Amino acid sequence: MASEERLLSAAKEIFSKLGFHAATTRAIAQKAKVNEALIARYFDGKFGLLLALLQQEAKQGHQEPPSYPPQDSVEKELTEYAFFHFHKIVRESDLFKIILSQFLTDPKFLKRFRESIPLVTQDVFLRDRLRFLQEKGKINANASLEDIIADVKIINIGHLLFTHLIKGDSEEETLKQLQRLIRVYAGNLG
Secondary structure, three states: OOHHHHHHHHHHHHHHHHOOOOOOHHHHHHHHOOOOHHHHHHHOOHHHHHHHHHHHHHHHHOOOOOOOOOOOOHHHHHHHHHHHHHHHHHHOHHHHHHHHHHHHHOHHHHHHHHHHOOOOOOOHHHHHHHHHHHHOOOOOOOOOHHHHHHHHHHHHHHHHHHHHHHOOOOHHHHHHHHHHHHHHHHHOOO
């Protein structure tokens, strides 16, 4: 594994374990078994390393096909997609919390994030599945598939943030509520 990849892997582990502020470039470099100076060389410091990690996560997330088969209705497809992404975020919840904290407390970081990573990236797999449903007449022909994908991601992340992380509802209850939201949303697409 190349030095950059080892640094990204180590950064993910250290940031998730210690938090962004407590994590040091020294600890990350030691974990990656590389010289600490490589962090500055490759990433321009700890902020750049976190941004590179987010870019990597975003890229990998959109290259990973959904773990569920294509569904026969818009509601089922969007529900399965939302559940799939909910579980991915929950698996990475430590990193998600660190990123969210940085967004809320560090305007400079948020600005750099917005400049380097699209806030809502498109998902080719879901777009293709929705296009198929649209061709079958299950989604209005004039509906923008990109807007639907963006809406579902916003519903999903917002719901996860408020209902699960802040309010403290269980995963099961959060998913039930998410399913109800998707049902209402999907009902307006036909």
